[in-house]
Amino acid sequence: MNSLASPSYRPLYDQIKILITQSLIAGEWKPGDAIPSEIDLASRFKVSQGTVRKAIDELAAENILIRRQGKGTYVASHTTGISSTRFLRINRDDGQIEYPTSQFISVTKEKAPEISANLLELRVGASIYCIKRLLCYKNKPQIFDEIHIPAAYFKGLDEDMVKNFTGSLYSFFETRFGITMIRAEEHIKAVAASHEVSKLLKVPEHHPLLQVDRVAFTYGDRPVEWRRGLCHTDRFSYVTEMS
Amino acid sequence: MNSLASPSYRPLYDQIKILITQSLIAGEWKPGDAIPSEIDLASRFKVSQGTVRKAIDELAAENILIRRQGKGTYVASHTTGISSTRFLRINRDDGQIEYPTSQFISVTKEKAPEISANLLELRVGASIYCIKRLLCYKNKPQIFDEIHIPAAYFKGLDEDMVKNFTGSLYSFFETRFGITMIRAEEHIKAVAASHEVSKLLKVPEHHPLLQVDRVAFTYGDRPVEWRRGLCHTDRFSYVTEMS
């Protein structure tokens, strides 16, 4: 998880993990690609297959790689499979599965406010893109998202690109900007709907909403997105598991 | 995680996991105890040390066992260490660490209502204990909990036992009834404070609260607790991570 800790002693498989991660950062293997077989990697890194295995096992446990028996090991992609929805924790209460559609409100270039600058490790006032959108279920707006991303990593992003893309926002980031989210931290509160948001979500002013603040990280645990979601949870819940 | 799935083929280490879990259920090794060394278990189960290792690795990843290099492998306990707070996801916004104190309101025997009966796999009307309490930070009430547990698993529980116990509720369940929680699922919503709850939490009526519904499981993935927490989140957040 955290690649800090005292490197008084670093196991081989840990070094292999870092080498693989570096290849992912460098784009040697792209999301959806198969990486070389364990045997090939073992001879490339001059270690045994078992050591490569342990490194891949851990990356697979972090959902960065995906193993498929008999076929190979693949780089997780937000464009396909489970990975495309693994960051969506809002579910219908009746148990039915339904995916939301996006309705974009605005895409603007802004100066980073303190709240997102700190978490994105930027200077306050650094250039960011700010995306506002609604997530709708059955065409009814349920979530209002405000999303901040550093302009430096998303050069050339504009409103039309976002609006014309079909698929999730993370698959957009991955496909158009080569930035893949691998992990996120969320802080959740209950808040009262502001006048502005109440109109967007079509709820009474002061209606209770779930406020979900997220920081998302890409390879190497670099923070690259801050967002605040305001969710109407009368018929939906945020679902999580712990052990 | 789920011990279902098609058993068309069951790896050895998986069978070892089941055998270890059965020993935990039977109480052969209790929370806090060291289990036998890998070498001992290998000879007991007639497999190699590596196979035992893989089984223990997975149980450790699920926080059911805890490895300590040079010392041994221990059964996770809610009475000590990280495990004692790993189900508490509410944290202060200012980043300071503070643990809540319990203030019990009532402990009663009830008939299970539909909502908890279904999730606890009981008949509606089955006998349960209902515990109501406040969790306080700096003596200020922040969370109101209503907790349902099957009476059959907690025979003899009464109000005095609960009130006189010092420590978390899960360490109480573990110590007094031999029931250890290993996993939980939560569904979260934003709701308005009822008149009743607003008085307990000392917030205005209709104030937004986080409603956290939980089902907790013990060894063998048996559900043994349902609870609903109502949290005042003006200075606290529910924190979670995903990957």
Next chain:
DNA sequence: GAGTGGTCTAGACCACCCC
């Protein structure tokens, strides 16, 4: 020094996928 978990290796064999 003895005992524990942790790493690393090498090799055999199995289950799965696809040609």
Next chain:
DNA sequence: GGGTGGTCTAGACCACTCT
């Protein structure tokens, strides 16, 4: 049948803890 990941073994050696 050949390639991939998955299991299992046996053994050597390392890092850590306690006595």
